Amino acid sequence: MTAVVTGGAKGIGAATARRLASEGATVVVADFDEDAARRTAAEIGGHAVRCDVTNLADVERAVQTAKERGGSVDVLVTCAGIIRDNLLFKMTDDDWNAVIDTHLKGTFHAVRAAQKHMVAQKSGKMVLISSTSALGNRGQTNYATAKAGLQGMTKTLAIELGPYNVNVNCVAPGFIVTDMTRQTAERVGVPFEQFMESVAAQVPLRRGGQPEDVAGTIAFLCSEDASYVSGQVIYVAGGPRT
Numbered sequence: 486m487t488a489v490v491t492g493g494a495k496g497i498g499a500a501t502a503r504r505l506a507s508e509g510a511t512v513v514v515a516d517f518d519e520d521a522a523r524r525t526a527a528e529i530g531g532h533a534v535r536c537d538v539t540n541l542a543d544v545e546r547a548v549q550t551a552k553e554r555g556g557s558v559d560v561l562v563t564c565a566g567i568i569r570d571n572l573l574f575k576m577t578d579d580d581w582n583a584v585i586d587t588h589l590k591g592t593f594h595a596v597r598a599a600q601k602h603m604v605a606q607k608s609g610k611m612v613l614i615s616s617t618s619a620l621g622n623r624g625q626t627n628y629a630t631a632k633a634g635l636q637g638m639t640k641t642l643a644i645e646l647g648p649y650n651v652n653v654n655c656v657a658p659g660f661i662v663t664d665m666t667r668q669t670a671e672r673v674g675v676p677f678e679q680f681m682e683s684v685a686a687q688v689p690l691r692r693g694g695q696p697e698d699v700a701g702t703i704a705f706l707c708s709e710d711a712s713y714v715s716g717q718v719i720y721v722a723g724g725p726r727t
């Protein structure tokens with residue numbers, strides 16, 4: 486099995502790369518941060534590709550690397566992501582464009598590049614990464630819009646690619662302990678431990694998530710146990726929010 490994980494150098498992407506590798510996958514770790522991508526790839530015997538998902542040529546190179554190294558493109562997981570939070574009246578065009586381009590255009594590039602191989606193979610699994618922010622979150626007009634859009638993308642791709650035996654699903658995490666959540670704590674000016682304690686108090690399971698919690702669900706969706714699951718959004722958020 487060959488997998489491409491965008492944003493695979495750190496956080497949820499790195500945990501996913503490790504988990505898929507532990508299940509025997511040859512993993513291409515495609516990330517903006519080339520040094521971190523190399524470290525993660527070295528740890529799991531995978532391949533690092535410097536990739537900005539907003540750049541089509543970078544994404545196509547990452548997918549092509551999977552094909553060349555493993556002979557097929559079996560799994561795509563799109564974890565590359567950023568936040569640029571601000572209340573609407575302070576949100577700049579740059580904040581909007583950077584977030585929309587990274588999540589929506591970046592994922593569009595990746596799924597379009599991967600489907601070429603998956604359709605020809607008549608098999609494949611894609612997992613897109615949304616967020617509980619898709620349900621609405623103060624200060625995240627850009628991010629919530631992008632993450633809601635990815636849920637629509639998932640359902641549409643499941644319809645288009647299902648006839649080719651390609652499953653497309655979406656995982657929507659809640660608060661997960663990564664650099665991204667550290668950035669949020671920093672922005673609101675609260676020490677990280679304290680920030681996570683206040684998050685945990687709002688979560689039915691009374692804890693923040695770990696990247697491995699999300700990676701486990703992604704791995705399930707990429708497995709044969711999920712072969713009849715497609716077009717679904719699975720919240721990995723410690724319990725109901727709506």
Ligand code: NDP
Nearest residue numbers: 492496497517518537538565566616658660661663664665
């Ligand atoms: P991290 O910041 O830990 O990891 C994201 C990785 O994506 C980083 O290595 C980052 O590189 C990379 N990246 C950013 N922009 C690009 C780009 N244009 N092209 C390629 N790689 C890029 O974040 P998480 O692991 O927390 O997030 C992973 C995904 O999960 C994201 O889509 C995020 O929105 C989503 N998510 C996270 C939640 C959380 O609580 N952590 C909750 C819900 C969803 P660099 O560091 O150099 O920017």
